[in-house]
Amino acid sequence: SAVISQKPSRDICQRGTSLTIQCQVDSQVTMMFWYRQQPGQSLTLIATANQGSEATYESGFVIDKFPISRPNLTFSTLTVSNMSPEDSSIYLCSVEERTAEAFFGQGTRLTVV
């Protein structure tokens, strides 16, 4: 199974600033996803990170707010831009293996003050 390293694990940020979250996988994977999980809530898919092309965003999420990079098959970043307290959440990267199992990073717990 894929091993995913996600960092930072947590951060406290000032409103109006941006935070970039990194996701590193120990093997090449085709599908990488970014999710948001607000406290006590389910996971909401933000976007699919596509290698070599723009990410595919879900309804309610836009590139200007959540720019995503995917320079190769083992790495992706998610930036949360111009943060507000409403962006306080846990952000998770996920990869899908050939068996269609999804594996998750440990998550980044973001608090915006």
Added chain:
Amino acid sequence: GQQVMQIPQYQHVQEGEDFTTYCNSSTTLSNIQWYKQRPGGHPVFLIQLVKSGEVKKQKRLTFQFGEAKKNSSLHITATQTTDVGTYFCAGQNFNKFYFGSGTKLNVKP
């Protein structure tokens, strides 16, 4: 849009009692997966169901996928305190996962 509903939202049981959580999708799914998330942790894959009417067992856990591939259930027999956590179903369609709202299970010793 794609929706996956999950009930109940919470379940409190006495250790040794059974527990069931149900998922229902608004559309037919290619497969459904189940995850467990411990407090403060990240979701951990439990199982995947692909075939219509499929039933799989993992020790005390029984997973079912409906005939129409739109609903699923997870049943735990004789719960233990180690079963505490939130159980999510995730329906997959067109290479995307749509997570249910989760069922938070609390087991009293």
